[in-house]
Amino acid sequence: MHIQKLHINNVRNLDTVELKLVSGFNFVEGLNGSGKTSLLEAIYLLTRGRSFRTSKIKNLISSTADECSVFSVFKSTENNSIKVGLRKSRTAKTMLRIEGDNQTSFANISQLVPTIVVAPELGNLIDTSPDSRRKVLDWGLFHMEQSYHDKWKLTTHTIRQRNVLLRQKSRDKNLVSSWNRKLADISLEVTSMRNVYFSNLYPYLVRVFESLGLKEEYLISLYKGWNDPEDYYELLSVNQERDFERGYTSQGPHRADIKIKLEGKLAKDVCSRGQKKMISLAIRLAQIELLHNSIGKNCLLLIDDFAAELDHNNRKYVCDLLHKNNSQVFMTCIDVGAVENYVPKENKKLFHVKQGVLTESDCN
Numbered sequence: 001m002h003i004q005k006l007h008i009n010n011v012r013n014l015d016t017v018e019l020k021l022v023s024g025f026n027f028v029e030g031l032n033g034s035g036k037t038s039l040l041e042a043i044y045l046l047t048r049g050r051s052f053r054t055s056k057i058k059n060l061i062s063s064t065a066d067e068c069s070v071f072s073v074f075k076s077t078e079n080n081s082i083k084v085g086l087r088k089s090r091t092a093k094t095m096l097r098i099e100g101d102n103q104t105s106f107a108n109i110s111q112l113v114p115t116i117v118v119a120p121e122l123g124n125l126i127d128t129s130p131d132s133r134r135k136v137l138d139w140g141l142f143h144m145e146q147s148y149h150d151k152w153k154l155t156t157h158t159i160r161q162r163n164v165l166l167r168q169k170s171r172d173k174n175l176v177s178s179w180n181r182k183l184a185d186i187s188l189e190v191t192s193m194r195n196v197y198f199s200n201l202y203p204y205l206v207r208v209f210e211s212l213g214l215k216e217e218y219l220i221s222l223y224k225g226w227n228d229p230e231d232y233y234e235l236l237s238v239n240q241e242r243d244f245e246r247g248y249t250s251q252g253p254h255r256a257d258i259k260i261k262l263e264g265k266l267a268k269d270v271c272s273r274g275q276k277k278m279i280s281l282a283i284r285l286a287q288i289e290l291l292h293n294s295i296g297k298n299c300l301l302l303i304d305d306f307a308a309e310l311d312h313n314n315r316k317y318v319c320d321l322l323h324k325n326n327s328q329v330f331m332t333c334i335d336v337g338a339v340e341n342y343v344p345k346e347n348k349k350l351f352h353v354k355q356g357v358l359t360e361s362d363c364n
């Protein structure tokens, strides 16, 4: 799937934008404050229902308007068109339509369009919380395994139910034990799916790490969310008293993480800022390759301020990899000259933004 047409109204300083896009690289060039990140935000809003730089979603609506909208025509690889429209107002509920059908969640559009954002605002995956790394893992599974989404939803629901019981004054041990069984069973399923996904991803990770010049002794492993005892049902019983004291389930699949070490030490403690950024990018690139090679799905990449901190070889490698995997890319830069030449002429477009107005420019 790729975006063929995009109409934006009243997203931040973008009053009216109408673009015809290519399925390859769409470069967006403009000065500071011109509206580059806002364009990426509008696309993300359409496919994920939220912003990647604020939780205060209403800030996205232009200060001079009461509502904003994003409309897009997507083209599938079989050349089918799918129309998707979103309207967000200051007062009413967000409205999302796919082919005219009102949607109650963003699950369908998220499933259709695997979207990845790489932006300075998001920082790197190394310094962030384990939860953010777990979400990256879950993103991969969501797109690879149809049944994963429901299984993970059931897991989080079961943990919430157990936590409610743990906080009750009556401390009903038998009731909590019955939820231990349910939680252990569903956790086993989720964890084994994560293990399979991670072992499929691993060879891609090794290759991308090496290609991006991350050649030192990196060790990447999947932490399932608990250690001893190995059997999760047994662990829940062992932990039960402690969990009562804390009022929540302390260990389990909700604590899963991707652990990255360099020469035996946590990457967070020893890697440079640039290395952390490259590691984060490497993980996302490996996921894109796996998704494309195993089930033929292509991704939508929103890359803000691409040139920053990537050297010539790495910029070229990233562009080549995205091109090879049929990704549709939106890439912003202050000066597009720094990146545009890495991409062949046939499948690229260049847009110039000035005070919220986009115009198409000639590519080299």
Ligand SMILES: Nc1ncnc2c1ncn2[C@@H]1O[C@H](COP(=O)(O)OP(=O)(O)OP(=O)(O)O)[C@@H](O)[C@H]1O
Pocket: 011, 012, 013, 030, 031, 032, 033, 034, 035, 036, 037, 038, 039, 059, 060, 061, 062, 063, 064
């Ligand atoms: N709700 C809003 N209504 C109108 N304008 C807004 C709103 N929110 C932000 N802006 C303005 O939109 C402009 C574009 O911001 P944006 O972050 O997209 O710029 P940018 O091109 O990415 O800049 P930079 O290169 O500095 O990252 C800014 O001038 C900002 O002040």
Ligand SMILES: [Mg+2]
Pocket: 036, 037, 038, 304
């Ligand atoms: Mg910006």
